[in-house]
Amino acid sequence: MPNRTDTATWTIADLADEFGVTHRTIRHYEELGLISPERRGTTRVFHKRDRTRLALILRGKRIGFPLEEIRTIIDMYDDQPGESGQLRYLLDQISARRVELEDRRRDIDQTLAELATLEHRCRADLNSLAGRRLTTPGPPELD
Structure with missing residues (x-):
């Protein structure tokens, strides 16, 4: 189990299990630029920011927001x-x-x-x- 400090990282499998989504779903959000994990060779390494963004994306989807609206909302935090x-x-x-x-x-x-x-x-x-x-x-x- 990864250490859950500010330097914690997660694999795609960790996040898929935690949030109850498929690896494909997470890769789709990555392709759309909603999350941007670090790449170490072919391995995706997700940091706290990616995990938080994924949680917000999934919450937005449950509420019924389209992905473009979700992007606008979560991108505003950084801009x-x-x-x-x-x-x-x-x-x-x-x-x-x-x-x-x-x-x-x-x-x-x-x-x-x-x-x-x-x-x-x-x-x-x-x-x-x-x-x-x-x-x-x-x-x-x-x-």
């Missing part, structure tokens, strides 16, 4: 306007995402209500048909 600008921008993005999710929730609630209404009508029609079958004379029985 101007720095952490305060990053936080203001993130708050704006959170607000926009919340509105989007609330709209989707309303759509889902409306669809569920429509399905309940349709289900109720189908059950009523089915019960009505079943009642008619009981009162409709069948074919004459042969002796």
Whole structure:
């Protein structure tokens, strides 16, 4: 197990296991430039910054941000306007995402209500048909 100090490093397998993602996912984020591990020959060596960025990427994905939005947010930490600008921008993005999710929730609630209404009508029609079958004379029985 690697020493978890400021000089700690992780392998791709360490991070994949810790975050429950595939090696391919981590390599994809590297290809996009979201993380940039040190290369020692063919081995990737991840430092604290890479691990933190990976955690932020995965958190952003869980919340539903697209990768380009995640890139903007985490890159702001290193660039101007720095952490305060990053936080203001993130708050704006959170607000926009919340509105989007609330709209989707309303759509889902409306669809569920429509399905309940349709289900109720189908059950009523089915019960009505079943009642008619009981009162409709069948074919004459042969002796």
